[in-house]
Amino acid sequence: MSDKKQFIVFGVGRFGSALARTLNDLGHEVLAVDSDESRVAAIAPHVTSALQVSAMDEEGMRSLGIRNFDAAIVAIGDNLQHSIMACIMCKELGAKYIVGKATDAMHAKVLRKLGVDRVVFPELDMGERVAHSLVSPHLLDLISLDGDYVLVNLSCPSSWEGKSVREADIRRRYRVTLLAVYHGSDMIMDVTPDMLLKEGDRLLVLGHRKDVECVEALS
Numbered sequence: 001m002s003d004k005k006q007f008i009v010f011g012v013g014r015f016g017s018a019l020a021r022t023l024n025d026l027g028h029e030v031l032a033v034d035s036d037e038s039r040v041a042a043i044a045p046h047v048t049s050a051l052q053v054s055a056m057d058e059e060g061m062r063s064l065g066i067r068n069f070d071a072a073i074v075a076i077g078d079n080l081q082h083s084i085m086a087c088i089m090c091k092e093l094g095a096k097y098i099v100g101k102a103t104d105a106m107h108a109k110v111l112r113k114l115g116v117d118r119v120v121f122p123e124l125d126m127g128e129r130v131a132h133s134l135v136s137p138h139l140l141d142l143i144s145l146d147g148d149y150v151l152v153n154l155s156c157p158s159s160w161e162g163k164s165v166r167e168a169d170i171r172r173r174y175r176v177t178l179l180a181v182y183h184g185s186d187m188i189m190d191v192t193p194d195m196l197l198k199e200g201d202r203l204l205v206l207g208h209r210k211d212v213e214c215v216e217a218l219s
Helices: 014-025 037-046 058-062 080-092 105-113 122-135 170-174 209-216
Strands: 006-010 029-034 049-052 071-074 098-101 118-120 139-144 149-155 176-183 186-188 202-208
Touching: 006 014, 014 029, 014 037, 029 037, 037 049, 058 080, 071 080, 080 098, 080 105, 105 118, 149 209, 170 176, 170 209, 176 209, 202 209
Parallel strands: 006 029, 006 071, 029 049, 071 098, 098 118
Antiparallel strands: 139 149, 149 202, 176 186, 176 202
């Protein structure tokens, strides 16, 4: 693929290994790094390459060529010291973009102080998404963004079925942006004003949480 990227993932526990595998399946190059030999052996068949290196091993970290990757993901969650050291080394060695996994608010605060570009809470994020799906059956998925904005995948409201995007007047009336429409297994990102919305369509919508909740209430 022409937009193939290179990622380095530190820590291949449940979250790190799932992330590394998915990036690899999407066609990108992935170097998985962990201090645990068994984890390295387990992930090796599913990524471009895998190495056993401890975040506390400064020489080993320098040998990885971290500055050459498009992004470094520090997914170490079971050892706070190793997580912090990995982030420090990534910063010192010129990582272009750093994503850090946090296990709690204090961990997240430390990572941000270190200059991590994006802090993620896998368990918290997934818990929120599952909770929303349970209480709002038409809301299929939700991702929280900065500024109380959300990116959601929801069922097409019945009042929009049979109407074009223009006729539904989505942006003006509801103050949300329709990014893509799923017709069955087809994802259409070139959303035009004349596109007809149909029963069974799924919509990828971006907007302020309150505005998105108003759209979800239409179903």
